[in-house]
Amino acid sequence: MTEHNFNEMLNRAEEDQSLPMWDHLYKQWFPTMKTLVKHPQDGWHQRAGIDRTVILENSNIFTIDEKLREDNFTDIALEFVSATSNNSPGWVCKSMACDFIAYAFKPTEKGYLLPVVQLQSAWAKWGDSWKVKFGVRKSKNVGYDTLFCPVPAEKVYHAITREFVANCAADAPQDHEDTNSEPQPGHEKHNSVLPDHVIDVGRKYKWKAPLLRNPIDDKYKLV
Numbered sequence: 001m002t003e004h005n006f007n008e009m010l011n012r013a014e015e016d017q018s019l020p021m022w023d024h025l026y027k028q029w030f031p032t033m034k035t036l037v038k039h040p041q042d043g044w045h046q047r048a049g050i051d052r053t054v055i056l057e058n059s060n061i062f063t064i065d066e067k068l069r070e071d072n073f074t075d076i077a078l079e080f081v082s083a084t085s086n087n088s089p090g091w092v093c094k095s096m097a098c099d100f101i102a103y104a105f106k107p108t109e110k111g112y113l114l115p116v117v118q119l120q121s122a123w124a125k126w127g128d129s130w131k132v133k134f135g136v137r138k139s140k141n142v143g144y145d146t147l148f149c150p151v152p153a154e155k156v157y158h159a160i161t162r163e164f165v166a167n168c169a170a171d172a173p174q175d176h177e178d179t180n181s182e183p184q185p186g187h188e189k190h191n192s193v194l195p196d197h198v199i200d201v202g203r204k205y206k207w208k209a210p211l212l213r214n215p216i217d218d219k220y221k222l223v
Contacts, residue, residue, distance in 0.1 A: 016068045017051065021109040025102065029113045032057045049096040049116075063098040065091065065116075072105045075150035076112065077137070078123060078130075085144035092123045112153060115160065122159035130155075 017038050026036055035055040049065035056062075069077070079090030088094070091101070096116050104111035123130075131149050139146040 016106075017066065019068075019106075021104065021106075021111075022052075022066070022102075024109070025104065025111040026052075026054060029102075029111075030054050030056060030062070049091060049098040049101075051098075052102075062100060065096065065098040065101045067091075067101060067103045069103075069105050070107075072107045072110075073150070074152055075134070076103055076114075076153050076156050077148040077150050078127075078156070079146060079148040080123070080127065080131075081145075081147035083141075083144040084138075084147065090146065090148065093120060093127070096120075112157075114156070118160045118163035119156070121163045122156070126159055 017040055023036065026033055033054055034057045035053075037053040037055070039050055039052060050063045051066040052064045054062045054064060078092040080092050082088045082090045082094070098116055101114040101116060101119065102111060103114055127149070130151050134149055134151050137148055137150060139148065
């Protein structure tokens with residue numbers, strides 16, 4: 001297993017930020033984007049999960065944490081322990097200053113936009129069961145390991161979408177996972193048909209993530 005050095009990872013992350021694919025992805029995620037600012041310097045913003053800032057035409061500002069995987073997989077690797085040496089929490093459960101996580105695959109230039117608040121809320125509910133169902137993997141670094149759970153992308157988005165719906169009724173049914181059409185744990189390479197929330201620059205798919213639209217709209221209600 002390859003060991004990763006922190007400084008080497010920072011240097012590679014700075015190189016990855018300059019890939020042309022990011023501009024294409026952000027323009028599709030944010031059609032009214034006016035400015036895209038990179039923050040490659042090491043500092044508090046890096047530790048708080050701010051790699052990039054998006055400024056829209058109406059002056060709205062969104063901060064983004066970027067995750068880029070070198071190979072193509074069917075899952076999103078949800079990091080829940082950043083370093084086993086001190087058991088520090090990973091980005092799926094630690095305090096983050098960013099609004100979204102831009103999660104992309106380098107070979108296919110396919111990207112997912114994940115809202116941090118709803119993603120972390122979903123993990124708080126389903127993280128333990130996901131670790132049992134999909135397993136725990138580790139990435140070996142110099143002096144410590146990072147732990148993550150490979151959850152199928154469709155499963156992650158299904159859980160995120162539920163977090164946009166609230167019910168104040170005292171007799172509201174308890175939330176539970178839908179296991180009838182459960183996708184299989186996927187950590188192997190694939191060439192599957194893309195769901196609507198995926199943006200794929202390589203194959204010119206131009207879909208916006210449903211999570212950015214009105215979650216109460218009948219079109220996006222869960223059944």
